Amino acid sequence: MIKAGIVGGTGYTGVELLRLLAQHPEVELAAITSRKEAGMAVADMFPSLRGRVSLAFTTPEEAPLKSCDVVFFATPNGVAMKQTRELLDAGVKVIDLAADFRIQDIGEWSKWYGMEHACPDLVAEAVYGLPEINREKIRGARLIANPGCYPTAVQLGFLPLVEAGVVDTTWMVADCKSGVSGAGRKAEIGALYAEASDTFKAYAVPGHRHWPEIRQGLTRMAGFAGEMSVGLTFVPHLTPLIRGIHATLYCKLSKEVDLQALFEARYADEYFVDVLPAKSHPETRSVRASNLCRIAVHRPQGGEGGNNVVVILSVIDNLVKGAAGQAVQNMNLLFGLPENMALTQIPVMP
């Protein structure tokens, strides 16, 4: 049994990790920390876990994290980077669900996250945990930077085109819509039911922290060297759903290609990526509570008039493939388990 610890378990990412790990046949939940809620039974905060998780929250100091096999950080940005070295030194594998190890350019990271990085060397070592791209590297890693929710949906959507070199990378548009759980389980006016339901809005159009992460990923896929990078416009929106991300991606082909065949071939062996038939429109609910990403690829107006525009639709559950599920997928890889172990539940619909 893999002994697993969770640092910061009171948010939505934390409770989702608990839901998945409590049903994982090879995992024993060893500790879950919350300074603020120390002493409280986890199931008192999350009644959905009654009878299934008997742990109580403990302070980080009291939690037996160093004797775990793996520790998940479901914490705000800037926490994992301070505790990771000690855990790695103790032989613990670390999966950070926050952004501390996602951006290789430390200066860029500091600019977007507004703090100095505590361990740039570990950033260099960390493996970006998108298994569909980095599977082998993940298997051999000690430290995983679990991707952001938007970056997961966007990168999986653009991946076949960019890898194949058939797309004009000077301008790619990612218009993304997220459910409100993406804002976290924090007491903020903007995320209140009476503020966020029956309304729709964009946010962070001037700049969002996932922009450099996505741009880094696309640039790597494109195989660009040096300063060169893709041109990316990324606009996130808040939409009245609990879970779900829908990425609508726009780009222009630089070379004609059979899009459907390209996507199907690229993801033929990927358990968690489902390429829909041509002309499909995936709904976020079709992946609800599952680790799946469903993708459809379109030529609007059938490419009429020399139009070479491609539209890709990519949906995930932001708390699963966009966070906790992908972390468990990474854990399975780290420990040599079947990649989809405990991640095969059928989406809940309706």
Next chain:
Amino acid sequence: MIKAGIVGGTGYTGVELLRLLAQHPEVELAAITSRKEAGMAVADMFPSLRGRVSLAFTTPEEAPLKSCDVVFFATPNGVAMKQTRELLDAGVKVIDLAADFRIQDIGEWSKWYGMEHACPDLVAEAVYGLPEINREKIRGARLIANPGCYPTAVQLGFLPLVEAGVVDTTWMVADCKSGVSGAGRKAEIGALYAEASDTFKAYAVPGHRHWPEIRQGLTRMAGFAGEMSVGLTFVPHLTPLIRGIHATLYCKLSKEVDLQALFEARYADEYFVDVLPAKSHPETRSVRASNLCRIAVHRPQGGEGGNNVVVILSVIDNLVKGAAGQAVQNMNLLFGLPENMALTQIPVMP
């Protein structure tokens, strides 16, 4: 008093017209037709109108439409074109909230709407009822083609840029999100609560009827002649709100310009278009139940790296500025009333 008739009053556009017209000091509701519900009191179907609308539905044959001053068609596509000539001949002004008179190219119209047009000459006469562009023509018209909901939000968002000739019109992207009332008050599985709530999806990516309407509008604004037209990608999405459209518009500047000043100047005298301060993100609820369109214009990443991308956010209530409210605005213009008469209610928020 203006005697007003409504043909096809059982849908959301119809009940919204009733809400607005019943509160209009210069309008007398003379008739509302529904073949299926003939004899039923309007307020029995729509209890929100109890005590305010005493009309009952009548059959089109029995309704005194020819003695009205204005008739609104809140019908499916293809109905108005069959009844309009007779009404115009009787001296009645006609406002069609459907698509019969929106597209000047009859062949294009037939292709998208799947029927022969009954009166191409009236299409040529009809004025496209977007007052912010066509105010003077509307004032003198007999027949108004009330714009579609998406086309209203998209055209008002792109208008200042295209008119000013500062945008690359070879590729403009309109990523639009609509509330479910946009699908109409029809018994269809896809619009059920259990199908459309807590989920998000795109639809009609291969092609949507509002695409030619928007393209026609943008092409006119650009002043293009002959076969030339703007390059437009339009993707509509269904989002879990009752009312509201959010258009997220992407284009590239062909010339540097003070965007904020351009938008504020263009809309300085428009009562129903509100340009928000720089860096704003309008929410659909900020226009709920009102005839307003709120717009913000952005340069993502501050235009860094020579990036000349512009993102415009444009929100309307699809049932008001996107349908019934714009129709009343057009009616006010047709009859020489103050353009905002009975359209000044403050949006309902939360």
Next chain:
Amino acid sequence: MIKAGIVGGTGYTGVELLRLLAQHPEVELAAITSRKEAGMAVADMFPSLRGRVSLAFTTPEEAPLKSCDVVFFATPNGVAMKQTRELLDAGVKVIDLAADFRIQDIGEWSKWYGMEHACPDLVAEAVYGLPEINREKIRGARLIANPGCYPTAVQLGFLPLVEAGVVDTTWMVADCKSGVSGAGRKAEIGALYAEASDTFKAYAVPGHRHWPEIRQGLTRMAGFAGEMSVGLTFVPHLTPLIRGIHATLYCKLSKEVDLQALFEARYADEYFVDVLPAKSHPETRSVRASNLCRIAVHRPQGGEGGNNVVVILSVIDNLVKGAAGQAVQNMNLLFGLPENMALTQIPVMP
């Protein structure tokens, strides 16, 4: 023009008061206070008011409250009682939307609200602002205790039966459901979208502050003297709507009566109470954004088997008839205006 001030304008009750008062032809908004947001333009916090409310928040000290004709308290409980005497002494009329003056029994009030009362004599003077019961007293008052949202829906529902003395008052049940705006515009986990949508729960079943208020009201209606009071079970629930209260009321008849006729007669002259036809089921949306209360009265199973149960369904918009709208209704009475002035907007549906 009536000069109106609002103390505590950053909550949902406050913004709803602004929406209604900004459209009131006889009111001039003179001041709105918020210690925390002093200096901020009201329309920057509530974009729905852009172009309609030009006030900025001011501190209570700087606000010209004493020169107002009327001051509304849209504050947490315990604030109004400290500032009311000074305002009354200055000749200002006061309408408290919180609970400071609602309960005549000071000991009971202190028990439920957890504080000492600052001015028991003013409680004795205050008039309970339910116009359908206290219209004449309100007209002559200086100080109005605006009723709670649940108490408004429940009292209007039971009123005809209790006044007529045809109901067994030893056990009356009020099962009430409220939209989430009833929890206020406060940053609390429980009111987050991801906590309060797609779920339903009861709360405060052991005891809720509106229980003594409703019991006091029903006991008065019943004309009980001394210690005698009605037997009331009150259970509030949180339901995923923004606005709206639905009260489902249960009691037993002590005497046979024509229920429909009784209700229609009692409310025949009430502009804001609409008794629906027999066998109706009012929806909360049928009163959305309006000051109406719609009521239906039922005999389940047609009273079969000697069953003398009555079920009353009563719906209001908690922010309008349950708060701000009723406050404006009371203001209209205080100043001799038509009771429905600025309160006649048709409900927004859908």
Next chain:
Amino acid sequence: MIKAGIVGGTGYTGVELLRLLAQHPEVELAAITSRKEAGMAVADMFPSLRGRVSLAFTTPEEAPLKSCDVVFFATPNGVAMKQTRELLDAGVKVIDLAADFRIQDIGEWSKWYGMEHACPDLVAEAVYGLPEINREKIRGARLIANPGCYPTAVQLGFLPLVEAGVVDTTWMVADCKSGVSGAGRKAEIGALYAEASDTFKAYAVPGHRHWPEIRQGLTRMAGFAGEMSVGLTFVPHLTPLIRGIHATLYCKLSKEVDLQALFEARYADEYFVDVLPAKSHPETRSVRASNLCRIAVHRPQGGEGGNNVVVILSVIDNLVKGAAGQAVQNMNLLFGLPENMALTQIPVMP
């Protein structure tokens, strides 16, 4: 492996059965019928099942139902009663998720369901499939009448009190709230998103088909003989959730008892019934997508003033414990499997 067939698989109950059975280690899906959709792959209608269910819909005639071990009827009322005898004769066990076999009094059934019963003798044989009451009878049965959704929540809530004989059975009130999936996957105006979201209403207050079913169940629990039955008032409401039923139950104690101990003892060995600690308020989402029923029991106002009122809160997922999950629980019992096999998934929250 148990060969399972489903008759009528295009509704919400059908797709939920598919979700549960496709993950059941001892079940092989052998057939699913839909006359209307014959030939269509199930996963084309329900994309959530892509890759997991490879069946296509077939006509009832072509489906190998008689060679199944068990057949589930997820059909409208009146279908199962016509096909059950043939299946039973062929040795197939039958679980009817509709109402054909729930009511023992055939006259009463005909009155509420508006048709003659096709096989009264099978009604007499059928076992009411509420395992918490009828476990042993279910184990030996051929034909199961799977309970209605409301009846499940209400009966489990009242059960401990009624069985113990400590409640006044002359008047019991069940105020129930259901998510919209309870209305089925039928194209009806009233269940549209724009009709059913952001609103709340009661329905069928004069009489609902679940009333006789609940009354029959409570009367049996009470051990009444002859014509005697409990006095029950039942009011269902539609609330804006996809899944979930919340029953708020009111009654009076006829005898003092330790309520918490009574409930905990009654359900100590029930895997699917979770009695919450005193003063709890279960949310519907705490059982979302699971077969659990969570219950809390209250004395409002602490029983002050001789008040002997009890309030019970009972929540289930209407599609699982209220339909498909309970059907699978019954199937497990019929075939001697562990009762909770394939029903242990943790609820999805948020």
